[in-house]
Amino acid sequence: MDELTPEYPVEEQELVRRLRQFIVLRWLAAVGIAATALIAQRVFGIRFPIGPVLGVSAGIAVYNVLFLAWDRRRIGRLEEGNEELITQARRFAHAQIIADLVALTVLLHFTGGVENPFFLYYILHVTFASILLPTRGSYLESGVAVGLFTLLVLGEFTGLIPHVPLEGFMPTGLYRQPTYVAVVLFAFITTFGVLTWGTTAIAGELRKRRQELVELKDRWVAQALKLEAANERLRELDQLKNFFIGVASHDMKAPLNAVASFLNVLLGGYAGELTDRQRTMLERADVRIEELVTLVDDILDISLMESGRLVVDTEPMQLRQVVERCVEDVSILSREAQVEVEVEMPDELPEIEGAPQRLRQVLTNLVTNGIKYTPPGGRVAIRVCEHPDHLQVDVVDTGVGIPAEDQPYIFDAFYRVRQTKAIKGTGLGLAIARRIVEEHGGRIWVESPYAEGQPGSKFSFTLPKHR
Ligand code: ADP
Numbered sequence: 293m294d295e296l297t298p299e300y301p302v303e304e305q306e307l308v309r310r311l312r313q314f315i316v317l318r319w320l321a322a323v324g325i326a327a328t329a330l331i332a333q334r335v336f337g338i339r340f341p342i343g344p345v346l347g348v349s350a351g352i353a354v355y356n357v358l359f360l361a362w363d364r365r366r367i368g369r370l371e372e373g374n375e376e377l378i379t380q381a382r383r384f385a386h387a388q389i390i391a392d393l394v395a396l397t398v399l400l401h402f403t404g405g406v407e408n409p410f411f412l413y414y415i416l417h418v419t420f421a422s423i424l425l426p427t428r429g430s431y432l433e434s435g436v437a438v439g440l441f442t443l444l445v446l447g448e449f450t451g452l453i454p455h456v457p458l459e460g461f462m463p464t465g466l467y468r469q470p471t472y473v474a475v476v477l478f479a480f481i482t483t484f485g486v487l488t489w490g491t492t493a494i495a496g497e498l499r500k501r502r503q504e505l506v507e508l509k510d511r512w513v514a515q516a517l518k519l520e521a522a523n524e525r526l527r528e529l530d531q532l533k534n535f536f537i538g539v540a541s542h543d544m545k546a547p548l549n550a551v552a553s554f555l556n557v558l559l560g561g562y563a564g565e566l567t568d569r570q571r572t573m574l575e576r577a578d579v580r581i582e583e584l585v586t587l588v589d590d591i592l593d594i595s596l597m598e599s600g601r602l603v604v605d606t607e608p609m610q611l612r613q614v615v616e617r618c619v620e621d622v623s624i625l626s627r628e629a630q631v632e633v634e635v636e637m638p639d640e641l642p643e644i645e646g647a648p649q650r651l652r653q654v655l656t657n658l659v660t661n662g663i664k665y666t667p668p669g670g671r672v673a674i675r676v677c678e679h680p681d682h683l684q685v686d687v688v689d690t691g692v693g694i695p696a697e698d699q700p701y702i703f704d705a706f707y708r709v710r711q712t713k714a715i716k717g718t719g720l721g722l723a724i725a726r727r728i729v730e731e732h733g734g735r736i737w738v739e740s741p742y743a744e745g746q747p748g749s750k751f752s753f754t755l756p757k758h759r
Contacts, residue, residue: 314420315363345399348398359384362384390436401444406445407462418434537592548584552581559571609644611676611685614652631669633659641678650732654725665715675688692712696740738751
């Protein structure tokens with residue numbers, strides 16, 4: 293088990309990882325002790341019994357094998373996230389540190405005791421313990437180190453334990469000088485007190501911060517999952533809404549179309565002569581029905597826009613037909629509104645690749661807007677011109693114009709300019725028009741006012757030429 297589970301507390305993951313590094317380091321320590329002892333004797337001529345020192349080195353190697361087995365058999369086999377792992381890991385840490393402290397004490401005993409400056413090595417163990425273990429554990433290890441060293445020093449001082457001198461290193465006999473022994477022990481104990489207090493405080497703070505970070509991450513992940521679920525639910529509801537809108541609009545269209553065709557029969561005179569008054573009323577009814585059909589179509593398109601493309605089938609086509617149909621579409625409306633519609637178009641135009649019905653929808657929408665937002669007596673012009681790689685259509689009116697601050701938003705669904713809210717509308721037409729133009733590979737924009745000193749607006753869109 294090389295990687296511990298992320299749910300597992302970070303400090304324990306860290307602990308187990310470090311303990312494994314200690315096992316590796318310990319092999320080096322065992323070899324290092326033997327090598328240092330031999331060099332001290334052969335190179336520096338320091339005399340001490342080499343046998344016990346090599347014995348301690350071998351002992352370290354032996355208990356390291358046991359630790360390795362412990363790790364493989366117990367810790368490595370514990371399931372990820374198992375509570376037992378925490379207890380085992382801490383026990384494993386204490387066992388390793390205490391074994392090392394004992395080994396160091398025995399080694400010091402055979403190499404001069406208090407006269408051997410290597411007693412500083414206790415500091416290494418206690419520092420590692422303070423970083424890796426909780427506060428109580430660190431104080432325990434610090435206490436063991438102080439206890440073992442004090443026992444050794446006082447044991448040798450009192451003669452309870454034989455002193456093994458380091459001959460040729462420095463004047464021996466220091467171990468029996470009360471002042472020296474007292475000062476060393478005092479320095480040792482206070483160093484360890486302050487060291488353990490300082491390192492545990494810092495390590496504890498770091499551990500707390502790390503835990504907080506982990507908790508924060510967990511909370512963040514949980515929040516993200518919740519958001520994801522909520523999003524998924526919203527998507528489902530949105531699809532459901534589109535489905536209902538689709539069904540409802542579809543069901544509304546059939547009766548509307550029936551009414552429209554009856555009106556056409558009546559207006560065509562197929563059901564008998566009409567008086568002028570009747571004709572006017574039926575024409576108004578026809579315009580209203582047309583408006584309603586457009587509204588239902590717009591709502592259907594908006595729901596379609598959210599789930600897919602509006603332009604599905606395209607073909608090589610002439611823009612001229614679109615313009616002509618559009619003029620027919622708006623004829624009654626323009627007459628009623630007393631707004632004249634005029635067309636400026638070259639005789640010859642290249643083909644474009646497009647969906648005729650959809651482009652008719654775009655143009656009719658722009659021209660209808662031009663008529664709607666232009667006072668009686670005004671004009672709406674449809675101008676088509678050719679550019680090297682595209683055609684451009686401008687719909688220019690002499691109407692109320694669009695304030696500059698509204699212009700960036702008028703192509704958004706449901707956006708309506710405040711000043712024109714009295715005029716009936718939904719704010720859907722331009723959003724659909726933009727989508728259709730863009731799906732054709734073109735661009736749509738507005739300029740208002742479109743020329744110095746001129747009222748009104750100019751809507752333009754481009755369509756790439758057919759290649
Ligand atoms: P609708 O006309 O149904 O409100 P549109 O999406 O077609 O929706 O237009 C959005 C808004 O842009 C309109 O409400 C109107 O305020 C403004 N607008 C569009 N065309 C013109 C125009 N030619 N002149 C002035 N205002 C316009």
